Amino acid sequence: MPALYFHELEYQTRLAATKQAMLKSDFDTIILSDPANIFYLTGFDAWAFYAPLFLVVSCELNQPLWIGRFMDAVSAHDTTYLSEENIRTYPDNFVQSSTLHPVEPTALILKERGLDKGVIGVEMGAYYYTARIHAEFLANLPNARFSDAELLVNRVRLIKSPTEQHYLREAGRIADAAMAAAVDKCAPGVRECDVVAEIYSKQIGGTSEFGGVYTTSPPHFCAAERVRTPHGLWTDQPLKNNSALNIEIAGARLHYHCPISRTVYLGHPPDSYLRLADAVVEGLNTTMESIRPGMMAEEVELTWRKTIAKHGFEKEARLGYSIGVGFPPTWGERTASLRPGDKTVLKAGMAFHCMSGLWLENTGIVITQSFLVTENGNEPLTQFERKLSVKN
Structure with missing residues (x-):
């Protein structure tokens, strides 16, 4: 069983509040890269954010979708409430490569789930959302319209339980x-x-x-x-x-x-x-x-x-x-x-x-x-x- 810092119900409450904020801003999907927001919505706790790490929240999905380096999936299983199908990874040859980028397999995962269309919010000002990451998303998800979801989850976090x-x-x-x-x-x-x-x-x-x-x-x-x-x-x-x-x-x-x-x-x-x-x-x-x-x-x-x-x-x-x-x-x-x-x-x-x-x-x-x-x-x-x- 995962070692959760909060009851699963609290994570579900946070997710519901996030989806409500998404609806108000007309987002179909958001892709989070801020480790604090990923931790807040799932409990994920490991030093994995030095490589591209994403949490995808869709109004159509009951759980967020965690996407990270393959070796960090163990920590996702150990520290989050997410089911097996919602913990996805990319291979190690995409890590710190000059020719490949983790957004490429991430985009394929999103296409599998039908999340490559509509309005996708991204954290444009987050410390771990780089210009390269954004350029790769634009190139690999041409059917989506990207918009800034900066601080959307941060504002959900303002009032503490x-x-x-x-x-x-x-x-x-x-x-x-x-x-x-x-x-x-x-x-x-x-x-x-x-x-x-x-x-x-x-x-x-x-x-x-x-x-x-x-x-x-x-x-x-x-x-x-x-x-x-x-x-x-x-x-x-x-x-x-x-x-x-x-x-x-x-x-x-x-x-x-x-x-x-x-x-x-x-x-x-x-x-x-x-x-x-x-x-x-x-x-x-x-x-x-x-x-x-x-x-x-x-x-x-x-x-x-x-x-x-x-x-x-x-x-x-x-x-x-x-x-x-x-x-x-x-x-x-x-x-x-x-x-x-x-x-x-x-x-x-x-x-x-x-x-x-x-x-x-x-x-x-x-x-x-x-x-x-x-x-x-x-x-x-x-x-x-x-x-x-x-x-x-």
Whole structure:
């Protein structure tokens, strides 16, 4: 029996919602290549997306059709609820070939099922849907009309089920443990890479009750002069006294991600930096107190913007984004963002990372909060104290 992370009924509910979205957009069929969406609709869990991997959803089929490299069919049997007839493969000579392409056998499979006609939606902006793949589909399925189905399933994913919320809470506990280990390890003279090693240990080891999995991206570890950068990486250099460092990581439980960011100051921070920290913490706390269902995403950002403006600061980048299932290269769902112009209405079951960080010309600070929208407000997914961590 497959090792499903959810009851089969939940996968069927997700599939029904996807088909409903397809009907509204006049799609007969969609071909998915985003591993997060493939995982969401089937449970498929293996590192197979480096080669073309497709999930075909048709309004005419009771189950999706999984199409991938022949050796990865074993994982499809082990991790999904799909029947034998809906797990299809292409031979190994199509993998990383200069003359053959996996879309060729994929197109033949679609023709067998009568899915080579009508309007076919594809994820034009998905990270694993390449220009070559699209060109091959156009050439091999001339009777179909292709249209962009970008983010169709991502939007279905916005509201999390009770089980998904449970996994996000567990991811939050892993994130807390990893951040606590990192802050505890930080000290002048300790190599940056040794702190990150502690992070990785906790991310994978998880808690005594449950373990973690790999996250979509490495820890962002920005020390010394790199503190002004948002997505820098660690080095093997020792940490310096009287300097700040920013850490952004996530806990991942069964691919459900809960991000967290914190700033550590080694030594005695100057008053100017303490004022910066106070402004960010006040902005974050005020924003979190305001969040409730029925708000628009842009209203959340406006609360933050008004609060930090009182201290003379402004943030150009978005304040946050929706989170949930994540596969490389991002744990963001690429749908709702907390920024001006985003009129997404917050609903119970949505999850976000409130990315309340500021990167200035010569310094930076990150103190953030992931949360679930609830029926009456919001629930923080991490419990790590929202403050500047000072280690004298």
